[in-house]
Amino acid sequence: MGVANSGMPSRRFRRDLAEVLPQWQAKGWLTPEGADALKREATVDSHHPRLGAILRAIFGAILVGGGLILLLAHNWDRFPVPVRVSFAMIPLVVSVVLGALALRKDPPNRTWAEGVGAVNSLSIALAISIVAQVYHISGDTPRFLLTWALASLPAAYLLRSSTEWVLFQVLAFSWAYAVKDASFAMPGYLGLLVLSAPFIFSRGDALDRPFRVSSLWIPLVLAMTIGLGACLRGVHHWTWGVAVYLAWFGLVLLCTADSETRGAGIVRWIARLGMGGLVLAPTFGSFWRPHPWLFGITREEAVVRGAILLGLLVTPLALVLARKRTAHHPTDQAWGAAALAVTVLCAGSSLGLQGTAVAVIANLVVATLAAFTVWRALRDSDTGRLNLGWMLFSALVVVRFFDTDWSYLIRGLVFITLGVGFLVLNKVLRRTS
Amino acid sequence: MSTFRKKYCIWIWVLLGVGQLAIPASMVVRMEYVHRAGESFRFRLAPFDPADPFRGRYMALRFELENAPVPAPSDYDSEEPCFATLLRDGNGFATIGRVTHQRPTGNAYILLAPGDTSLTSDNPRQLRIRIPLDRYYLNEERAPEVERIAQAELERSRKAGKPAQVYGEVKVHAGEIALTRLMGPDGPLQ
Numbered sequence: 001m002g003v004a005n006s007g008m009p010s011r012r013f014r015r016d017l018a019e020v021l022p023q024w025q026a027k028g029w030l031t032p033e034g035a036d037a038l039k040r041e042a043t044v045d046s047h048h049p050r051l052g053a054i055l056r057a058i059f060g061a062i063l064v065g066g067g068l069i070l071l072l073a074h075n076w077d078r079f080p081v082p083v084r085v086s087f088a089m090i091p092l093v094v095s096v097v098l099g100a101l102a103l104r105k106d107p108p109n110r111t112w113a114e115g116v117g118a119v120n121s122l123s124i125a126l127a128i129s130i131v132a133q134v135y136h137i138s139g140d141t142p143r144f145l146l147t148w149a150l151a152s153l154p155a156a157y158l159l160r161s162s163t164e165w166v167l168f169q170v171l172a173f174s175w176a177y178a179v180k181d182a183s184f185a186m187p188g189y190l191g192l193l194v195l196s197a198p199f200i201f202s203r204g205d206a207l208d209r210p211f212r213v214s215s216l217w218i219p220l221v222l223a224m225t226i227g228l229g230a231c232l233r234g235v236h237h238w239t240w241g242v243a244v245y246l247a248w249f250g251l252v253l254l255c256t257a258d259s260e261t262r263g264a265g266i267v268r269w270i271a272r273l274g275m276g277g278l279v280l281a282p283t284f285g286s287f288w289r290p291h292p293w294l295f296g297i298t299r300e301e302a303v304v305r306g307a308i309l310l311g312l313l314v315t316p317l318a319l320v321l322a323r324k325r326t327a328h329h330p331t332d333q334a335w336g337a338a339a340l341a342v343t344v345l346c347a348g349s350s351l352g353l354q355g356t357a358v359a360v361i362a363n364l365v366v367a368t369l370a371a372f373t374v375w376r377a378l379r380d381s382d383t384g385r386l387n388l389g390w391m392l393f394s395a396l397v398v399v400r401f402f403d404t405d406w407s408y409l410i411r412g413l414v415f416i417t418l419g420v421g422f423l424v425l426n427k428v429l430r431r432t433s
Numbered sequence: 434m435s436t437f438r439k440k441y442c443i444w445i446w447v448l449l450g451v452g453q454l455a456i457p458a459s460m461v462v463r464m465e466y467v468h469r470a471g472e473s474f475r476f477r478l479a480p481f482d483p484a485d486p487f488r489g490r491y492m493a494l495r496f497e498l499e500n501a502p503v504p505a506p507s508d509y510d511s512e513e514p515c516f517a518t519l520l521r522d523g524n525g526f527a528t529i530g531r532v533t534h535q536r537p538t539g540n541a542y543i544l545l546a547p548g549d550t551s552l553t554s555d556n557p558r559q560l561r562i563r564i565p566l567d568r569y570y571l572n573e574e575r576a577p578e579v580e581r582i583a584q585a586e587l588e589r590s591r592k593a594g595k596p597a598q599v600y601g602e603v604k605v606h607a608g609e610i611a612l613t614r615l616m617g618p619d620g621p622l623q
Contacts (some may be wrong), residue, residue, distance in 0.1 A: 077572045085461055089454060096450030103443050120453075127457035132572045133491075135464040136612045150452050158446050 057115035058163055065091055065119060081134055088130035095120035099159055108159060117161025121152040121168075142178040145171050145226070149192065157199060163272070165199050166219045175229030186231035192223065201343065217267045221252055230237045242281045243312045243346040246339040249274045250315035253332050254322065269384075272335065276392050279369065280399055282345045282362035287356040309347050316340035331373050331385055338369040356410065363414060366396055371421070458615070463582035467611040471604030472541050474519055474527040476564065478599045478615075491568040491581065492615075494601065503529045505552060509560070510534065515545040517562060519605060526600065530613075532560055536608070544608035566601065566612050571623065579622045586618050 021038065024030040030038075068091075076084065077397025095116055102112040125148050131137070149171035156164035176189040200220070228248055232241040252271040256264040281287055344355075345362055373389030376382075400414055454597070479495040506515070518530035519541045536542075549563040571579055583599050589599035598618040604611045615622040 085457075088457060092450075092454055096453070097449070099446050100443050106442075124453055124456070127454075128460070131457045131460045131464075134458070136491075136566070136569055137460065137464070138565050138567045147456060151456055154449050155446075155453070158449065252586060287544065302469050351520075 052060075057111045058118045061115040061119045062122065065122065078388055084134050085131060087126045088134070091119065091123040095123045099155070102159065107224070113159045113161045114163045117159050117164030118167070120155050120159075121148075121164045122160075124151045142175055145175040145178055149175060154197060156196075165196065166223075166264060167423045168192075168196055169219055169223035173223050173230060174416050176230035180230045189227050189231050193227075194238060217256070217263055218270075221267045221270055224248070225270070234273075238399050239281070239287060239349055242278050243309075243343045246275060246278050247312045247315040249278070250319050250339050253329070253335065254315065254318055257322075257329060257332065268329075272388060275339060275396070276388065279342050279366050279392075280395060282342050282349075283366055283396065283399065284357060285356065287345075287361050288349055288356075288358055308344075312343050312346075313340065316343055331376050334369050334372045334376075335361060340367060341365045361409070363396065363400075366392065367417075367421070370396065382385045438568035446515070450597055463609060464611050467606045467609045468613065469602050471609070471611065474521070474541075474603045474605055475525060475604050475616075476566075476601045477526050491570045492576070492583075493593050494567055494569055494612075496564050496566075496601070497562045497596075497598065498527065498529060499561065499563055501529070501562055502553050502556070505558055505560040506533050508530075508534060509550075509552070511550065511552070514547060515550050516608065517560075518542045519544055524596065526596070527603070529562065531619060533599050540607045541605055542608060543605055543610045564610070565588065566603070566610060569601070569612065575623065579617075581619050582619075582622060583615075 017038065021035050023031065025032065025035050047095060079087070098112070098116045099120060102108040102116050107361065117378075127143075128144060128147065132139070149168050151167050152164055152171070155161070156168060172189060172192040175192070176185055179185045179188065225245075225248065228242075228244060251269040252267060253275075256268050256271075315337035317335045320333055320340060342362070342365070347360070348358070370389045370392040373385055373392065377384075377386035377389055397419075400411060477497040479497045479500055493535055503517075509515075513534055515532050515534055516536055518537050518539075519534045520528050520530045522528050532545070543565070545562055545565065549565060550560050553559045587597045588597045599616070599622070601615050602613045604613055
């Protein structure tokens, strides 16, 4: 009803409650004492500041610091080296002092902690950059990013600063991109994620706590989605990038299946849109050009790659089988089934499966998924999911137009089939509305 | 919050702050040590791209040393760091003595990371090296003038067939290298 799984009222519920309470009182359904009691129960946590205050603190701190730096920059060349080095360190020293002041209170004031976290993280980068400039030190971007990230993460934990933690996520995937051609890109990035993961659970709150915890999933999911891309640059063939991303988005859907918060909702939409785009991949003829990934390699490599393949099947399979977990989102089972089918097709293409017939099957799989999504959305009167299914259908039609691997005959037949489907759906929608 | 956290959080934070400060401080200490204890060398500049020698607030550097291939060590491994010993030619400018994977004796050598060396395409027994100094920070208002002076000198020397009098003064100590200043025909370029 708007109460999250942890028992904490969602923000929307509190807003609606604030609107209806006076009306209920006016109608005599609620006494003043009852209204006050309800307001107290649904009140905002006193340690939970408004987002606006936090953002103002962060931007204010950054602008003040940036302004001071610009003033110094105007006279930079006149300062001797020791003075320049001192100026490089001052913002960092100030952030440490402010952090100590913030930590005197338990838990730290959220607004202060977020502002100090932002300043602390940026001060680390500033100090390193200015010293490098003073001494004309050569640039080493990956090393700079990694040092910055690892130096700021402990501060994020101590201050419990979401801002500094989000900056860490940005630095982590930036580092992964900077070293994307190196063999240690993927394990390194996963290592950084493992280091940062406990932060989400470190505050002792349930995952569904509004804003403070659930909102962290949004930057985390976005950051990991981008970071995965960096790590997959060296993958043998792009079809495997498709399978990895499907497994990733399926994992996101599984983890957030029982959460009703706005943050979880946004994250789920990111995952669904991502999966929607990815399941279109095997509908292209170029997906089915041979790229033997499991041939011409040693037995050990074959075992490892086979294990990776099986591992990628786990999440889609879990989405399909975990009906209890996905009971509130039945469409997720369809997405899981589609992801499973596409991953199997990826494996097939690596084993030499090719040809137009397979691509047609892939098109039918996606069309079926879209149709199922639309049908369930109509049944449950869910406009969001209806739009998603409709978009998937539309995307399927549009990409077919640009797909040059099929003959005009095949394209023509597919277009006609889909077009008839659109018309039928139109009629059903009109009848339903 | 646990009692432990309450009691020690601030101290842990201060320790962390010291650790964060130690990062740029260690860079300063390292560079200052090289400046004070290092041996001086002059690295002649190579002509740079006239279209875009400046990126942001710094001048991209290339040295003549990087154009001359040197013999590769017999056990050369591109994935391992190398050490390049430095010598002086008859005009007092730096040349590369030899490149090895073992740390040489003395202090007049620079450490080259795995990406700083590569075998030449025409002779697999020779290496090209990249000096780990690639930028010189300048005041943006002075930058056009510095560029003009450096470009003019490089062009003049090319036409005369003589080495250019634009070079970097560098301090080297036990593998570390620090650029102290750029010199033009009439003095420091800054």
